[in-house]
Amino acid sequence: MLVAIDGPAGAGKSTVARAAADALGFTYLDTGAMYRTVALARLRDPQADPQALEIELGDRVLLDGEDVTDAIRAPQVTEVASQVAADPAVRAAMVTRQRALIAGGDWVAEGRDIGTVVAPDAELKVFLTATAQERARRRAAQTGRAVDAVLAEQERRDDRDRAREASPLLAAPDALTVDTTGLSLQDVVAQIVRLADERRTAESTR
Numbered sequence: 001m002l003v004a005i006d007g008p009a010g011a012g013k014s015t016v017a018r019a020a021a022d023a024l025g026f027t028y029l030d031t032g033a034m035y036r037t038v039a040l041a042r043l044r045d046p047q048a049d050p051q052a053l054e055i056e057l058g059d060r061v062l063l064d065g066e067d068v069t070d071a072i073r074a075p076q077v078t079e080v081a082s083q084v085a086a087d088p089a090v091r092a093a094m095v096t097r098q099r100a101l102i103a104g105g106d107w108v109a110e111g112r113d114i115g116t117v118v119a120p121d122a123e124l125k126v127f128l129t130a131t132a133q134e135r136a137r138r139r140a141a142q143t144g145r146a147v148d149a150v151l152a153e154q155e156r157r158d159d160r161d162r163a164r165e166a167s168p169l170l171a172a173p174d175a176l177t178v179d180t181t182g183l184s185l186q187d188v189v190a191q192i193v194r195l196a197d198e199r200r201t202a203e204s205t206r
C-alpha cells in the first residue's frame with residue numbers, strides 16, 4: 001500500500017510523512033533527497049549522469065557509497081536541486097527508481113509529483129500546504145536563518161517547481177488537501193494514519 005504526500009517546501013511533509021510511516025509500520029521514502037543528491041553530484045561534476053549515480057536512501061543518504069546526508073541539505077544544494085528537478089531526463093531517471101522501490105511493500109512517499117506522476121494509483125493521496133509566511137517561519141526556525149531571506153528563496157523555488165513543464169507541483173484531483181497553517185503536525189499525522197488504516201482495512205476485506 002502507498003500513501004503519497006505532496007506539497008511545497010516547508011508545509012511539514014517530511015515531519016508528517018516520517019511520523020505517519022512510523023505509526024503505520026510503513027517505509028518512508030524522501031524523493032526530494034534523490035533530487036538533492038543529483039544536485040550535489042552535478043555541483044561536483046556538471047556532466048554527472050543521473051542514471052549512472054548510485055543513490056541509497058535510508059537512515060543515511062549515500063552517493064556512490066559516500067555519506068552525503070548533511071551535504072545535501074546545504075543552501076547551495078537546495079537551490080540547484082530545484083533546477084535539476086526541472087530537467088525531464090533527471091525526472092525520468094528518478095521516477096523509474098521511485099517506482100521500482102515502491103513496487104514492493106508498504107510505503108509513505110513524500111515529494112511533489114507522487115500522487116500525480118509517480119503513483120497516480122496510490123491508495124491515499126495527501127497534498128499538504130501552508131501559507132508562504134508560515135512555511136518560511138518553520139524553515140527559519142529549523143535552520144536558524146532569517147525569515148525574510150528564507151521567504152525570498154522559497155518563493156523563487158516554489159515558482160520554479162510550480163511553473164516547470166515537467167511534472168509541476170500540483171495536487172492530484174483526488175488528493176486530500178490539508179492546510180497545516182496553525183495545525184499541530186501531530187493532528188495532521190493522526191488524520192493521515194486514520195485514513196490510511198481505513199483504506200488498509202477496506203483493502204484487506206475486499
Ligand code: DC
Pocket residue numbers: 009031032033035036081082083085086110111112113114157161
Ligand atoms: O522536498 P525537498 O526540498 O527536499 O526537494 C528538493 C527539490 O526537489 C525541490 O526543489 C523540489 C524537488 N522535488 C521534485 O521536483 N519532485 C519530487 N518528487 C521531490 C522533490
